[in-house]
Amino acid sequence: MAPSIDMEARFLDYVSAENKVEPKDWMPDAYRKTLVRQISQHAHSEIVGMLPEANWITRAPSLRAKLILLAKVQDEAGHGLYLYSSAETLGTSRDQMINDLHTGKAKYSSIFNYPTLTWADMGAVGWLVDGAAIQNQVMLCRTSYGPYSRAMVRICKEESFHQRQGYEIMMHLARGTKEQKAMAQDALNRWWWPSLMMFGPSDDQSPNSAQSMAWRIKRKSNDELRQEFIDKTVPQAEFLGLTLPDPDLKWNEERGHYDFGPIDWAEFFAVVAGNGPCNTERLEARRSAHAEGAWVREAATAYAAKQAARRAATAPTAKASAA
Amino acid sequence: MKWDTCDASVQYLLHLGDDALILGHRLSEWCGHGPILEEDIALSNLALDLVGLARQYYQLAAQRIGDGMTEDRIAYWRSDREFRNHVLVEQPNGDFGDTMARQFYFDAFHFLQLEALQHSSDIELAAIARKAIKETTYHAQHSSEWIVRLGDGTDESRARITASLARFWPFTSELFEPSSVDRAAHAAGWGPDVASLRGPWLDLVHEVLHQAGLQLPEGPAKLLRGKSGIHSESLGFLLAEMQSLPRAYPDATW
C-alpha cells in the first residue's frame, strides 16, 4: 500500500489530537526513521553514560556511596535496555543498533565524552547531567510514540533518586573541608557549560526540529528546555554556596527568567565530531566489552539450541497421544 | 584498634564481611563492561547484594566494638594484612568465564556456610544469615547455570571454562581449612566446622560440572592464609584503589 498524501495528513491529524502511535500503526517512513534514530541514540547515551560514573564505583569513599552509585549506574543500564526494546518495536534490532554505535554511525549524548576526574564529579554529573536529562525526559513522557512514551514514564519514575544522589554529594562536599568544597566548585566549573550544551543548539539551527514538533515526538524546543533547566538550577547552586562559572548569569525580572552568557558551540561541535576528551575511550570500552563477550553470547545461544533439540528428541509425540 | 586480638565474635564477623566486600567489589568492576546488557545488570545485582551483606556484618561488628567504630572505618582503614577474606575472592576478574568459575566455587561454599549460620548461637548473626541465604541461593543458581551454558555451549566456551575452573581450583582448599577465627567461632557455636563443608561442597560442584559435561579439576592446593591476613599480591592493589579517597583526605567525612 503506497503511502498517499491523505495518509500523511490523517497521521498528522491523529498525532495533533494527542493520540498515541503504536507499533502496528501506519506511520510515515520519516517518522519511523526519526524515532529509530532518536530512541536508539537515547539508549546509546544511557549505556555510554554508565562509563564515566562506573569509573568511580571502585573508589567510592563510603560503603553507602558505593552501593548508591552502583545502583544508579545499574539503573542506567536498565534504562538503555527499555529504550532499545522500544526502538526494536519499530523494525530495528538490538544488534543493528549496537553495530551502528560501534561503527560511529549512531551518536550518543556528547556530555559523556568528558572525563570524571574527582569524586565531586559524581555529584555534578548526578545533579546537572541527570538534571538536564530529566528535563528532557519529563517532556518525552508525552511523546507521540506509545512504546517510547511508556519507556520514558518508567524511566522518570526511577530517575528521581539519581539527581537527588548527585545533589546530596555536592551538599556534603560544599559543607565539608576546604579541599572538599574546592573539589565541588571545580567539578561545577567543568560540568556546567557541557550540561547546557546537552539540550542542543537553538532549534532554528536544527533541521529536524520542526518536523519532530509537528509529529509530537518533540514537545518543547531546545531553548525552552535549556532555559527551564537554568531557572531551576541556579537557586540550587546558590543554596550550595557555590559559584556558577558564568559572569553574565543574572535574573531578568522582565523576562521572568535568568539571562545567561554565550555558549561555546565550537566546543560542542568539536566534541560531537569526535574530538572531545574521552570519545575514543568511551567507544573503545563499548567495542571491547562487546567483542570480548562474543564467545559468551555464542555459548549461550549454542546451549539453548542444544537444549531445544534435546527436548524435541525426547518429547512424546503429541499427535499420537492426542489421538 | 587491635584487629587480630579483639573480641572473637567481631573477628568472625569481619572475616564474613571481608569475603562479601572483596567479592562484591570485584563484581562491581564489571559494571559497564559485561558481555551483554542483561548480564551487566545481573552482575551489578550480585555486587549490590554482596556489598549490602558486607555492610550488615560490618555494622554489627562496629556496634560490638563500640567506641565510635563505623562500617567505613572497618572497610577503608584496615591494611591488607588486617583483611580476613579468602584469597579466592580477591583474585582478578579475568574474562567472564574466570569470573563465573570464581563465583561458582564461592557461591556453593557460601550457600553451605549460610545454611549453617542460620542456626548460629549468635542470634544477630543468624538473622543476617537467614536474610542472606535467599539471595545467595539465587547467586548459586546464576553461577551454576553459567557453568553449564559455558561447559555445554561451544568448543571455545568449553575450553575457556575448563581453563578457568582449573585456574581457580587450587584456591578452593582454603575454604575448608579452618583458621583460628573459624575454630573459635565453631567452638562457640557461631559457625560451622568449615572442614565438614568440603564433602557437601564437592557434591554440589560435581553435580553442576557433570551437567556441564566437565571434569572435576585436579591438582595440589595452594598454600593460602588469607584468613590470617597473608594475601596474594592482588589484594594490595585492590585496596589501594578502594581506599584511596578517604586516605587522601584523612580529615574529611564522606
Next chain:
Amino acid sequence: MSTPDQWPLWEVFVRSKNGLSHKHSGSLHAPDAEMALKNARDVYTRRSEGTSIWVVPSSAIVASAPDEKEVLFAPSDDKVYRHPTFYEIPDEVGHM
C-alpha cells in the same frame, strides 16, 4: 540471518505482589526461557518479592489488528511488531 551470538527477543509480563493481572513491562534478549525469567526479574522487578513473571518469545505473540475506525493500520500483519528477525526459522527445526 541471525548470527550465532544474537539472542532472541522476549516479551515480559509482570504481576506485582498485590496485582490482579500480568502487565506488559517491556522486552529483553535472552538465549533461553530460564535466562529470560532471571533477567526479567533483574531488569523489570529489581527482584522485589512476590511478583509473578511471564516471559514469551516475541515471535510467539499474535496480535489483533487495530480498530480501523480509530487508528491508522497496517494491513494483514498479525505479528506484534515489524521485527526483522521474527520470521527466522532456527536451523535446528530443519533437523526435526
